[in-house]
Amino acid sequence: MSTVLEQPTLADRAALGGDAAATDSAAADAHARRARRERVLRWVAPIAIALAALGLWELVVWWNDVPHYILPGPSLVAQSLVEDWGTLSGSLLVTLQVTFMALAVAIVGGVGLAVLFSLSKWVELSLFPFAVVLQVTPIVAIAPLILIYVDSTQVALLICAWIVAFFPILSNTTLGLNSADHNLQNLFELYGANRWQTMRFLRLPAAMPYFLGGLKIAGGLALIGAIVAEFAAGSAGTGSGLAYRILEAGYRLDIPRMFAALVLISLTGIAIFLASSLLSHLLLRRWHESAVKRES
Amino acid sequence: MTVDVLARRSTTPKPTLVELQGVHKTFANGTVALENLNLAVGEHEFVSLLGPSGCGKSTALRLISRLAGLSAGRLVWSGEVAVGDIGFVFQEPTLMPWASVFDNVYLPLRLQRMSRRAVGARVDEVLDLVGLREFSNAYPRELSGGMKMRASIARALVTEPKLLLMDEPFAALDEITRFRLNDDLLRLWAGRRFTVVFVTHSVFESVYLSERILVMAARPGRIVEEIRVDAPYPRDDAFRTSEPYNAWCREASAALKRAMGES
Incomplete structure (x- = not known):
């Protein structure tokens, strides 16, 4: 003006x-x-x-002159990556599958539960302790139990990865849903908005930046959860994910392959982080301070 | 000629739109916010509540809008109050940062399940009124403080309310922007003929805008004096520098001072 x-x-x-x-x-x-x-x-x-x-x-x-069964050079690791690509890529796919399915279930479950929590104080009070217990119990410690109780190793891995991934989404989204501007809430009340409308038009959009923050953490955690569970399943499992390849390579003293699998895990983690950062940027760039470029 | 008609209307008593009768409001923590508050607002009237902070001005607005309940007393409306009959403008623009200006203004209608297609023209019309039509697709963070406040006013007016409640809407703006928005508000009020209850702690603003100023004292909040500003509308810069304006400002200042002495 x-x-x-x-x-x-x-x-x-x-x-x-x-x-x-x-x-x-x-x-x-x-x-x-x-x-x-x-x-x-x-x-x-x-x-x-x-x-x-x-x-x-x-x-x-x-x-x-370090022997390759103690520390292989990067060239040897690269070579192993190429030569073993057939096995490794299959394992990568398995790990990715567990990770992304766990993340998807964590998103649906975490957001769903957060919405439920924000609608009812009583549900939150009674269920939140369970969520906290799940979160604070080290996954390595409960993974063997889950592997015993659940028949399918694939499902057991999924549950382990889900347990670690869902908490940041739940707690962040809950925080976001409760942080909608109070005067806007008054305004919605003034115009006779029902619960659903307040959720749809006010609380969910307000929770978006918090949810995306949680997603960034959960993405990495889902991968870690999947890997940890695979380790717990060990060679006894039918799983053939990247962690299983690391274990297997360890037994055979095939250290270059171990490193190759490690590289793939790191790259996957980096890719997940970049993808969630990009998603966050795309969704928030028009309005949220975190994504808006500062004018200097 | 027109001025005379307007001037006469501002002095004739108007039928009451809403009334607070002997209202008490005590907060949960025991603070007495309002004590024996009697306040009647006429149809199409422009009333200011003027008082120091903490005197319960905002609480009075919340009671009238039913955002808060009375502890004792009565809230009497002259007729049925439907959703959308009350517009509320807060001190902050209180826009949804994730929604465009259009969507922010459309919100009250959307909450009444009116489709974008059905009321789009109406939203555009209100945006025109406040001069934001070309910023329809902008997001709040892309607007200046004054423009955000215009959007907030547009949102309050889009339902064509009978009563517009304004809670220190211009307090956070610079003086130049505030003067301009004061004029815009008077222009809108003259055209639309809705009632305004305007909360402010600025003596000058209350004199410039209102037909009637209710001066409030704090602890407990109550109305201690009433000042009629019988100046004709439209009011403009000439009024702002006129001798009668100064006299009313002096009167209102003195009343405010007495009110602060009482609390």
Whole structure:
């Protein structure tokens, strides 16, 4: 509505003389150059450091003649990754399946339960302790029990991954649902909104940033849960996920393959994190402070 | 000619729209917010509640809108009150940050299950009234403070309420924006003929806007004085610098001072 003059007007510049204008544009050029350099460096610097670290690792292994069953160099790990890709990719798929199914169930269950909690104080009071117990009990400790009680190893893995993934979604979404602006709540009341409308148009959108924060944590935890459960299932299980490959490679002293499986797990974790960050950014960029670019 | 007609209307008693009779309000923690509050608001009237903070001005608005219940006394409406008959404007714009300006203004109608297609034109019309039509698709964070407040007012007006309750709506704005919104509000009020109950702690604002000022004292909250501002509408900058305006401001200031002395 109002125009704010942040830049000196043309008249001002003319008054300052041509020199001042020239310096001005030179300064702007320098600023643009600096910005461009920073954009490039943002990518180049971490990649360069990572390559240097890998190079150092390779060098140390080669220089000290470290046997490959103790510490393989990155080149050997890469080679193993390529050669064993047939087995490893199958295992990756199994682990991914458990992770994403657990995450999906955690999202549905976590959000559903959070909605239930926010609708009824009594449900929250009576069920929240269970959620906390599930959360604080180390998954490694209960995984063997779950594996005994549940016939299908696949389902047991799923349950383990779900237990660790669902709590951050539940607690974050509950917090979000309860943090809708009070005056907006008054407004909804004034216009006779029913519970469903308040949930749909006010509380769920208000909870969105909190839910997405929970999702970011839950994504990584689902993967960790799946891996931990696979370890607990061990060689006795019929599972052939990445953790099982690590165990198997350990028994055979096939350390390069162990590293290869480890690399795949890390990459999966990174991919999940990036995907949830991107989702969060896309959903919030128009309105939430966390995703909106600051004007400087 | 027109001015004369308006001036006469502002002095003739109007049929009562809503009335608080002997109202007490005690909060759960035992604080007495309002004591024996009697307040009648006429149809199409512009009334200000003026008082220091903590005198229960906002509580009075919440009681009238039934967002809060009375501890004792009566709330009497002259007729049936339907959903949408009361508009509320808070001190903060209180917009949904995740929704566009259009969707924010559309909200009260949406909650009454009116489809976007059926009432879209109505929403656009109100946005036109407050000068935000071209910002229909903008999000609240992209607007200035004054524009957010306009959107908030548009939302309150979209249901064509009989009564508009405003709780220090312009207190957080800079003075230039506030003056402009004061004028906009008077323009809307002149056109629409709804009733306004306006809570403020600004003497100048209350004199500029209202036909009647009710001065409140705190602890416990009650009305201690009533000032009639018999100046004709439309009011503009000329009124803001006129001698009668100054006289009313002096009178209201003195009343406010007495009220603060009493609490």
